[in-house]
Amino acid sequence: MESRRLPVPDGLDGTRVDAALAKMLGFSRTFAAEIAEAGGVQLDGAVVGKSDRVQAGGWLDVEWRAKEEPRVVPVEVPDLGIAYQDDHIVVVDKPVGVAAHPSVGWEGPTVLGALVAAGVRVATSGASERQGIVHRLDVGTSGLMVVAKTEHAYTVLKRAFKERTVDKIYHAVVQGHPDPLVGTIDAPIGRHPSHSWKFAVTPDGKDSVTHYETIEAFPGASLLEIHLETGRTHQIRVHMAAHRHPCVGDPLYGADPTLSARLGLTRQWLHAHELAFAHPATGDWVTFTSPYPADLAHALAVLRGE
Helix, strand or coil: CEEEEEECCHHHCCCEHHHHHHHHHCCCHHHHHHHHHCCCEEECCEECCCCCECCCCCEEEEEECCCCCCCCCCCCCCCCEEEEECCCEEEEEECCCCECCCCCCCCCCEHHHHHHHCCCCCCCCCCHHHCCECCCCCCCCEEEEEEECCHHHHHHHHHHHHCCCCEEEEEEEEECCCCCCEEEEECCEEECCCCCCCEEECCCCECCEEEEEEEEEECCEEEEEEEECCCCCCHHHHHHHHCCCCECCCHHHCCCHHHHHHCCCCCCCEEEEEEEEECCCCCCEEEEECCCCHHHHHHHHHHHHC
């Protein structure tokens, strides 16, 4: 077990326990919440929960069990497709249920582990468990990701994503019919104030911009094409839910479970359909597209049949 005793600074007065620990000790918000939920946090001698508030000048006693550092484990993922590969990059078509890279608490397959198992060599700087990763997709989201294989490609692609020169186009089926049918959602996204695993539109969140266009409308649902200007965690899911049109099949953000069951969905209908960027070595504009996987295609067919 590891432990620390430290005073609460004035700047964190009134902050949630999990948020305070994350700032003071450098933990992830999720890990900080786990410590508190296990009874590992005391404020002035009294055990506090993750959502309790700290007071400036108070003393925090924190005790936790260190977790093993995540590492890349080679695991074959038969459904993971390679849309393109050269000496500089590899563009993968990620199936649902696969994380981008290893992380604390995730024990399933990863894109990096699948690439290692397939004999693809990625050699870039940074944390070994995130080598080559320049952007991510949620575990429950399928579609296209580009992974850098060289340090030069990594640097160029990271800058391209930061400067928003990469075209990221998603297709999503959402509940209801957005009004207007074509629009932009510009609303900051941050951690949900009361749920460790969720995000939400919050006044102090990071700027987040989502452009959408209705492709097809069904009774009670719509197929949208979505262009992401920014790339926040859960951005599409949060923005659509905030506008009362959650992604079908996404119970975390308010989807109707009855509709999900009728369509045979066990995850959100969200797919990274197209990815386009300047090739980091040649500068040529390259575009890749991914067809809908079987579960999403089936759900769409049911909607069209209705």
